[in-house]
Amino acid sequence: MDNIKIAATERSPELDFNFETNTFSLKGESYPEDVTDFFGNALKSLESHLEGLDGATIKFTFELIYFNSSSAKILMSLFDMLEETAEEGNTINIEWIYEADDDNMEELGEEFGEDLESANFKMKAIEG
Amino acid sequence: MSFDLFEKEVRTIERGKTLLESGTIADEEAAKEYKKLHSSYKKLFKMTKRLVKMSDRNEEKLNKLAQTLEEKSTMLEGLSKKLAKYLSPQIYQSIFSGEKDVSLTTQRKKLTVYFSDIKNFTQTTEDLQPEDLTYLLNSYFTEMSKIALKHGATIDKFIGDAMLMFFGDPDTKGVREDARACVLMAIEMQQRMDDLKKVWFEKGYEHPFEMRVGINTGYCNVGNFGSEERMDYTIIGGEVNLAARLESSAAPGGILMSYETYALVKDLVETESREPIQVKGIRREVKPYAVTGILEGNDRNRRVIRQGYTGFDLFLNMDKLSDEDRKKAKHDLSTALDQLGD
Structure with a gap:
């Protein structure tokens, strides 16, 4: 599967999906005009990639500054997908990076992490 | 009296749980499917709660931001009003409307x-x-x-x-x-x-x-x-x-x-x-x-009349005269005219 790399814009995050190394990341702000248009293909590709994995180790990094409600729905779907992949015998390491003074992003990370049982979840504060 | 925003949804989940635990769904496949639906409903409920909470949080942030912007805008407005006094109004207008460049x-x-x-x-x-x-x-x-x-x-x-x-x-x-x-x-x-x-x-x-x-x-x-x-x-x-x-x-x-x-x-x-x-x-x-x-x-x-010579002294400043004093002045002048005769 071809890797996907989309540069960040004012309204959309940098999306870096490397299917060869199983490293994935979303970085920046996310309030695209059409959220399905922005995430649609990448998410479908990821879903079909994850379905075929067995005993793999995957790293997913989230480093978001702001996201809107539609992007939040995408993130929840992503977490679901990753949790299911972990339940199927893969190692999923999720890293939630947030700016140290951003209570909102910290709280959101904590909430997303609460739902995970099989996937590993780590929070990391960085200086803004 | 306490009120839970999601009371109805919580009750639905509780009802589903009770039903599942009661074992009243005889058909095993149907029970399995019902359990899946129940779990999906719980997940959806959680997602809804999270989205509502996030939306409220974003709204609060935006409101704070709007308030800050309004304060800044009021401050800038006050400042520009003060600065305007150092410029001719036409120049001020043409700069602020963007008609004129601030360049040499x-x-x-x-x-x-x-x-x-x-x-x-x-x-x-x-x-x-x-x-x-x-x-x-x-x-x-x-x-x-x-x-x-x-x-x-x-x-x-x-x-x-x-x-x-x-x-x-x-x-x-x-x-x-x-x-x-x-x-x-x-x-x-x-x-x-x-x-x-x-x-x-x-x-x-x-x-x-x-x-x-x-x-x-x-x-x-x-x-x-x-x-x-x-x-x-x-x-x-x-x-x-x-x-x-x-x-x-x-x-x-x-x-x-x-x-x-x-x-x-x-x-x-x-x-x-x-x-x-x-x-x-x-x-x-x-x-x-x-x-x-x-x-x-x-x-x-x-607006001002000033006349003075021997035996006559008049100073009238219309800008300073109140309505009441104006009546009084008219009366005094009329008296003076009567005194002067023809």
């Missing part, structure tokens, strides 16, 4: 230039206390500025006791109308000075200000002069110097204009020609015209 650019335009100062200002004011001088200057500039803005002048600057104004930029009604507006403004200013002189005299200023005015129409360079860090929107050129030169040749309380201005206003004002003068930087001989009156029927509305 100039253009040539035919303008009518007004220049005035106070005759013998230094001698007149040397015996005055600084507070009195401040009062006189501020009331003089305030009154003159009011009239200038009424007629649409661009107030360039106050230089000590002198004023430089022009008509034709940034707004213009055409060269002729600009010149006429300038001359009418100068006449109203001199009339107001007459009134002010009476007020000042009454207040104890023995030698009130007398203003001289010079007006000229011609091509000037207008725009931003100075440096990129500090610039002035002003006019330069020989025609500006000519207005200043005419001013210095004008009689106290008088208005002297060049032929170029005279040609544009001769049907508007009564004039008398004066001896030609030579001005440095202007090759032609300048023939000045003194304004002696207005031809149009725009009688001025006198």
